[in-house]
Amino acid sequence: MSKQAMQYLSDNRAQMLEKLNSFLKIPSVSTDSVHKKDINKAADYLESYLSEIGFEKVEQQDTGGHPLVYAEYNKAGSDVPTVLFYGHYDVQPADPLEEWKSEPFTPEIRDGRLYARGASDDKGQVFMHLAVFEAYMKTEGKLPLNVKVCIEGEEEIGSENLYKTLREKKEQFNADFAVISDSGMVAENQPTILYGLKGFTGSEINVTGPDHDLHSGMYGGAVRNPVMALSHILASMKNEDEVVTVEGFYDGVEPLSDDERELIRNVQGEDFESSTGVSETVSEKGYTAKEHTMARPTFEINGIYGGYQGEGTKTIIPSTATAKITCRLVPGQDPERIQELLEAHIHKVAPAGVSVDVKKEKLSAKAYKVEPENALIKKAAKSYTEAFGKETIYVRMGGSIPVVEWIEEIYNIPIVLLGFGTPDDRLHSPNESFPLDSFDKGMDTLVRYWSEINSKDKH
Template sequence: MSKQALQYLSENREHLLDRLHTFLSIPSVSTDSVHKKDIKAAADYLESYLNEIGFDRSEQQDTGGHPLVYAEYNQAGPDAPTVLFYGHYDVQPVDPIEQWKSDPFKPENRNGRLYARGSSDDKGQVFMHLAVFEAYMKTEGKLPINVKVCIEGEEEIGSENLYKVLHDKKEQFDADFAVISDSGMVAENQPTILYGLKGFTGIEINVTGPDHDLHSGMYGGAVRNPIMALNHILASMKNEDEVVTVQGFYDSVEPLSENERELIKNVQGENYEESTGVRQTVSEKGYSAKEHTMARPTFEINGMYGGYQGEGTKTIIPSTATAKITCRLVPGQEPQHIQELLEDHVYQAAPSGVTVDVKKEKLSAKAYKVEPNHSLIKKAAESYTKAFGKETVYVRMGGSIPVVEWIEDIYNMPIILLGFGTPDDRLHSPNESFPLDSFDKGMETLVHYWENVK
């Protein structure tokens, strides 16, 4: 019965916040070997908390790097679904420390927010799940669902060992669906279903002309300028209407349905002038900025360089020019295939007199999407709305979460992203915080969700 669990959460709020403070006080910065002991302490904390809650099995597993906390609960009965819960206990470094208004590892409540490194990303959100499990066990003596817990300590350093672990222990992690709370809502108190993430792929283009920088007076007119050659190549890949002109790029893109356009329309748009300083948004012809960022593929030059970069002039024809490109992909686009299309285009567009070399970036990911009317999604939306008292909006995101693609890739299970962060949480920055209101309503959402799916 959800009532009892909710009552427990409400009556034990101070106790639970105290426990959370203890967890947040451990400086589990994964990137710095100075914090190796703290990483271990955070894993210990989770292992013993899960034990105490009453999980059948709770242990630290070796990954080759920082330990992964694994726990299982199997007492919900054979008819209850099994959920794989993923989170991470490591946090970002705190530099620049002088910009923090309070100690990042002495959690402080100010103006309705809990300030601490990891309060939002992701220790705070991990803790909410554990607190909800505690509430069920303390009141009903059991959980409504079977659970496999996977909390890693390397997310902030690229989850270096996770893919291998997930791949090698298929039986251990297999479940009916996965739940991840490591994302956010589009605005504070605006329940948000994140039902899609983009994939990505990238290439680097190197153009070589002469074997050293040349005097532009002596050789201008005889030698192709590699920077200009690269300009011609790149300008042929996306036009001024923001349409990618690489042949086949859009071929397998699923068209945006009227239903999705409607869902996107319902999301309150970002104030781009405020957040980016641009006075005018520019997006693919035929699509709004919201539609393009959420649901259409993109092509970006992330960096470009060649020749002289100092003050004033240096009259040279440079020897080389380089551009780094990444594309954000949508469902249907195969990263390796898109890389090949980009590569083919570059070689075909290369003008004479220069040598063009394309390097394919190794890291790439497929896009992820759950149908917004999937029953697990609908139930999540209902749970959000019930807890927050507000209609849930549906969004897709331009970014990528590697673990989502990996779970999808290895297990092919639905992944439900139940995020409770807000745009003001300052993840990875000084003064990270999390609204206490989200803490309460988030836990309530989880209770409703387990009741809904059990």
């Protein structure tokens, strides 16, 4: 471990936080085209920071969508492995804005947490890596391993162009292993390495009835109400036991072994009631909430709209109704096939008198599982345990990181999912935050891990 690098991070903590704040202040929302300039600003920020640190071949790659920031460091020597570090600089929309206690793009520290959109997902965690690289360069004049940096701007909208880039520039991005910090610990201060992620797929369902909103008194009784038709369709897809009732949905899903159930039972997970405010958890019949979130497929409606939403009443039969749905998938489920099953189901149950259009999500991902005994993962766990002073645990999680599937598919290298977020970070929600403690100990972990990687390969 580099004591100088550690000292540097400690001595420059205030400046580092300041530098992170200027990154978080950029509203780089990828899903909304009004933020195109901010996306470019965030990419520019990364380009200049990487150049400052001393990376080479720093560039913004034109992906056809938002730019991908690439950089290399090759001076660690040919006997030292090369890591592909992946992260993303785009963030989720901040709405509903009125629920934020401080401005989403004006970072604020309260009770040991840094509040801002992207503080945890993923700008904060990307920044920790860059700060650690800076610390090594400034104190030792070099990095302990070779690095390829790949920070994209389209993670929150499906990483479509990243997939093309990783396939087309295989030579440029190839490495000995990959490290991604875009996930979290099961509890604050509980080192956690993910060995499994869910895949996902999604659709938008558009139901159209009359060609304009109708007076409900004049036409009620003559036409099918699109919102009611949509409600019938949605209600037919998951029952009150939280079982997905789309034919074939569970085909090929590997049963949860007793061993894995035991592993999940032993994970000190978050208290869902207190972190979400629900009166009681609900989960798929036959499975606990922890089992369902970590290892069973899910089906969620992400949004719905149709007809009048304003103040007061408007006695209409709406012309259209729309729902956005996504499924999280486990090993054994193919996203393409699931999309086909969803679409077939929707058309099968759609009632007469309305037309139903199913728009597939352009991108989707298969689930991912890795062997926890892999040496690179063991080293990450060791560093993590030392930095946090607590034994690292291995878990599967419900989130989806498409790039993980693609790196495995295209490069077939080990992927280390080393995340420092916590269950209270409120990712994708108002009041997203990241604990400063994770910031410090996470950087500590990374300083140790890179030294470990270096030392091992010298022996």
